[in-house]
Amino acid sequence: MKIHIRNGHVIDPANGIDRAADVFIAKGKILGVGATPAGFEANATIDATGCIVCPGLVDLSARLREPGFEYRATLESEMAAAAAGGVTSLACPPDTDPTLDEPGLVEMLKHRARLPEFAHVYPVGALTINLEGKRLTEMAELAEAGCVAFGQANTPVLDTQVLMRAMQYAATFGFSVWLQAQDPYLAKNGVAHDGEISARLGLAGIPVVAETIALATILHLARETGVRLHLTRISSADGIEMVAAARATGIDVTCDVAAHHLHLCDQDIGFFNPHARLDPPLRSVRDRDALRAGLASGAINALCSDHTPVDDDAKQTPFDEAEPGATGLELLLPLTLKWAAETKLPLATALARVTFDPARILGIDGGTLSPGAAADVCVFDPGATYRVSREALKSQGKNTPFLGTELKGRVRCTLIEGHLAYDGAFV
């Protein structure tokens, strides 16, 4: 199958391409960008007039809810959401039920995800058995089964000795460790950023020091063990500074931020909107602005959806009882574009944060349109608007604080290894 994507504007951050050009695909791989390769005859043509053609998005955190939470989402529903969102590779955290702590579970997940229209799935294996923070998992076996990194999702390891040993063991094999920095004691019972809004609404607060204290612990252990560290969902200005300072001293550390945190802050809780209950919590305006600037400068390495489908029953409750999380796969691209437009950032820089940069963190070859790379491509119309609604969302999770909001940027089609995974041209 040979595909010719015509008349589009190609943005391929890894290769510094940002111009009108055609893209040529053969046998599921990128053949070239620009001039028609000699003897190329397309079997199919995609007219990308008025559209941006970029590498498929690489999402560092998408919960597929399998195994264990099929009432919230299934692989089928969430893969349809990924394709509709232009996401062609995704990492899924280990907080399934059972957790991803056994090679068999990972093999099963990889096997289930093997359909051509499904995004590439990169499981993050559990760092400790059942995420309990007590016993190490068989990381080497899990890696053979397909895990690309090891982490704890949102569950902290309380015992710092176990955490240090887990890092040492991971470092033995060169695996990276992904951790979310939140001290569970300072965050105890907390449901919102500790500040003016939580004080006014009477919600129990999670202070910024819950993040920075956990960060200090994790960063010290990373220095000690030399492990490759990735910090998930940084939420505060102070946190960004600490990570930058640690990096300056030579610690091998990257970090990401969730798309919601770039656009929302604690004020968006409004009248106790349960959709604004997120983990980590939405913080102050100052923190949000620091996250936007940090991602632009590269202090924060990648932007992810932190896709967390939650069923209605777990969200139609008072704020403090609501399950944290928001659906995000289909909003990642429009929220990236919104951030770029609002901060006047070149589109190529913004798209790098959701394509090539996260691919490097994952250690995969995706996120580029380099000749020979897998033909994972997203074609989107940057000017087309999209109103977020329950009906429009393909994800089984309808939980998003952006319900009813109009966003710019619609995916026209998504290719995964040259296979048309989503065709929204006439939607």
Next chain:
Amino acid sequence: MNRNPQLNAHGELQHLITLEGLSREILQGILDTAEPFAEVAEREVKKVPLLRGKSVFNLFFENSTRTRTTFEIAAKRLSADVINLNINTSSASKGESLLDTVDNLAAMQADMFVVRHASSGAPYLIAQHLAATGRSHIHVVNAGDGRHAHPTQGLLDMYTIRHYKKDFTRLTVAVVGDVLHSRVARSQIHALRTLGVPEIRVIAPRTLLPTGVADMGVRVFQDMKEGLKGVDVVMMLRLQNERMQGALLPSPQEYFKYYGLTPDKLRLAKPDAIVMHPGPMNRGIEIDSAVADGSHSVILPQVTFGIAVRMAVMSMLAGG
């Protein structure tokens, strides 16, 4: 979603969920409406027919005898039919969700829900659900939600202050105690600000103050003697048993010594200062009996006024 959900399209009170964001006119309107109801209580026949034929459901997801009783009396004096439901949280967590409960009761032709819930914001959830399902004719009155708001308590406190002090714009008011966990304090502070009190003080150890409390427009004092100097009104807060010993406070004895209202400390306030407490009181912990039963105390009149204020709120919402 951005419009204050307790007001209808005409800016009139549809529900009473919080005092925050309500205008001075609305607050004064409620206090004015309460005046004649206070007189009803003095009559031989203590009933008026304003809510005749209406059904008021007291929906208490958290235990309360006092508040529930005063709402019940208020509704009955307005001639409403009152149904009391105590839904303890353990049975709720086992089965029916909050909104299922609401749907079932709404199907019984309720006209008003008086809601108490341990979660901040629960009455908003109910009001929004009723609106989303086309039943916004059912009114919601917040009888206390988590740490968020207790608007009728705040209103009866304002009624009491106005009764004794007349003019809000010349007063210094101190709120003393566990502000962090107190829905009463939040409602009081919003109402005092709206009614034009120039100086609102909060007095508490730092463990009992929310992080952003100064942003609510109050002066913060850790030293009670300093904070009480020259105040016209002292509003004491209740300290919950489970908070007296642990990581918030070392002991009730130490709390009483430094933050309990004693005759000695009260002497620092203005000679004609009034002392208020939302009840139930912990004598010897946040307040000395000599103060609670003393000449400055208006704690029992607060209870009486509370019925009139709740009658005013209910009649304004559902009295046609």
